[in-house]
Amino acid sequence: MKTTNSSRTAQQKNPWARLIRSAVIYINISLLIWAAVALFAPTHVAIITDTVYNTFAKVIKIIIAVTIGIGLLHVWVTPEHVSRVIGKESGWKGVVLASTIPLILGGSLFVILPLVKALREKGARLAACIAFISAWSGKAPLLPLEIEFLGLRFAVLRILLTIPFAVATGLMSELILERIFGEKVHSTHHAG
Amino acid sequence: MKLDSGTVYLLIAGILFILSLLKDPEKTKKAFINSGKVALTVFPVLLMIFVLMGFLESFISRQAIASWFGSSNNFLGIVYGELLGSFAMIEPAAVFPFAGFLKQSGAGYGAALGFVMSAMLIGITHMPLEGQLFGMKFMIVRNLVTFLLVLGIGTLFMVVI
Numbered sequence: 316m317k318t319t320n321s322s323r324t325a326q327q328k329n330p331w332a333r334l335i336r337s338a339v340i341y342i343n344i345s346l347l348i349w350a351a352v353a354l355f356a357p358t359h360v361a362i363i364t365d366t367v368y369n370t371f372a373k374v375i376k377i378i379i380a381v382t383i384g385i386g387l388l389h390v391w392v393t394p395e396h397v398s399r400v401i402g403k404e405s406g407w408k409g410v411v412l413a414s415t416i417p418l419i420l421g422g423s424l425f426v427i428l429p430l431v432k433a434l435r436e437k438g439a440r441l442a443a444c445i446a447f448i449s450a451w452s453g454k455a456p457l458l459p460l461e462i463e464f465l466g467l468r469f470a471v472l473r474i475l476l477t478i479p480f481a482v483a484t485g486l487m488s489e490l491i492l493e494r495i496f497g498e499k500v501h502s503t504h505h506a507g
Numbered sequence: 508m509k510l511d512s513g514t515v516y517l518l519i520a521g522i523l524f525i526l527s528l529l530k531d532p533e534k535t536k537k538a539f540i541n542s543g544k545v546a547l548t549v550f551p552v553l554l555m556i557f558v559l560m561g562f563l564e565s566f567i568s569r570q571a572i573a574s575w576f577g578s579s580n581n582f583l584g585i586v587y588g589e590l591l592g593s594f595a596m597i598e599p600a601a602v603f604p605f606a607g608f609l610k611q612s613g614a615g616y617g618a619a620l621g622f623v624m625s626a627m628l629i630g631i632t633h634m635p636l637e638g639q640l641f642g643m644k645f646m647i648v649r650n651l652v653t654f655l656l657v658l659g660i661g662t663l664f665m666v667v668i
Contacts, residue, residue, distance in 0.1 A: 330544070331544075331547075334544060334547045334548060335547065337548075337551070338547055338548075338550075338551040339551075340551075341551035341552050341554065341555045342551050342554060342555075344555055345551075345554045345555045345558040348555075348558050348559070348562055349558060352562065352565075356565075356566075359562075359565040359566065362561055362564055362565035363558060363561030363562055363564075363565060364561070365561070366557060366558075366560050366561030366564055367554070367557040367558055367561055370557045370560065370604060371553075371557065374513070374553075374604065375513070376511075376513025376514060376516065376517050377512070377513045377516050378546075378549065378550075378553070378600070379517060379520070379546075380513070380516035380517045380519065380520040381516070381520075381600070382542045382545045382546045382549065383520040383521070383523070383524055383542050384519075384520050384523065385541070385542065385545050386538040386539060386540075386541035386542030386543075386545060387520075387523055387524065387527050387535075387538045387542075389538065389541045390527075390534045390535070390537050390538045390541065391527065391534070391538075421545070423598065423599060424627075424628075424630065424633045424636075424637075425633065425636065428633065428636055428637055428640055428641075429640065431640075432640045432641065435641070441645075444641075445649050445652075448628065448649070449628060449653065451627075452623075452624055452627035452628050454599055454627065457599060457600060457603065459512070459516045460600060460603045460604070461603045462512075463512065463603075463607075464603045464604050464606065464607025464608075464610075465603060465606060465607050465610060465619060465623075468668060469616065469619070469620075469668065472664065472667060472668055473620060473623065473664070476660045476663065476664060479660075480624075480656055480657075480659075480660045483656055483659075484649070484652055484653055484656050487652050487656065488648050488649050488652045491648050491652065492644060492645065492648050496644045496648070498642075498644060498645070
């Protein structure tokens with residue numbers, strides 16, 4: 316009884332509880348696939364086990380290194396720092412900064428989207444907001460992982476292409492949103 | 508001792524960690540907890556992706572994957588890569604192993620790039636949040652323009668690489 320009570324309150328307060336819950340889901344799905352194959356196609360199990368083992372063996376050090384790196388990055392260069400730098404600049408400079416600086420950010424879109432929303436509310440233009448989201452996909456913190464699986468050439472070229480891609484996505488989306496849908500390039504606080 | 512790339516990355520991360528610890532122990536403690544959260548998020552997803560890769564490896568022939576994604580680096584390969592990426596619903600860290608798997612299985616560079624970019628930027632799981640935060644028009648236009656321009660850089664990418 317004591318444990319159920321304390322675990323309930325812990326679950327509400329503790330962000331770890333949510334993480335652990337989704338971790339358990341992913342592990343269960345994995346085991347389920349594994350078990351299903353073991354049951355219906357036992358000869359295929361060895362291939363799956365081999366793939367899982369070999370791939371983990373190949374990347375375990377890289378992933379630990381990247382994990383440490385992202386942890387450090389998040390306290391020394393917070394997403395808020397980045398948005399503060401970009402938020403100050405409007406016009407062209409803002410779009411260019413928004414297309415480059417987010418390259419160094421980690422996290423998922425679920426973190427980036429609310430951040431960009433805050434940026435927009437602070438007055439960043441549409442193109443800068445959309446460029447910010449696009450540039451984040453450069454994912455420099457994951458570079459070691461990308462090099463391992465896709466090669467140095469692929470990784471470097473992709474990150475370099477992300478910059479003009481982010482500028483173009485930002486400007487093109489802004490143009491469409493403004494000309495066709497009548498959205499304001501700069502947000503006003505009273506809107507909506 | 509032979510230094511593989513993983514060990515080099517670990518060394519770099521270790522050095523950065525020690526530097527951070529010397530500069531600000533309190534921040535470094537926070538960083539360590541952050542890393543724990545990242546690890547807890549990433550490892551289970553990777554396990555699932557690796558099991559899935561093994562599953563595809565054992566049930567679907569490389570020729571099939573190659574023929575779907577265009578072994579000869581064609582334009583349609585990028586579109587298929589993008590479509591797969593849009594529905595992939597995976598963590599950014601798991602995107603690269605799976606893209607590598609596609610590439611090894613015979614998909615072209617364009618398809619791999621299309622998959623990576625759209626798995627990061629389009630994923631249907633983010634659309635409700637994006638629509639709620641920025642409005643439906645913003646969400647639709649950004650996703651469509653992203654899809655279109657990934658096609659553009661994918662083509663450029665295939666030429667350059």
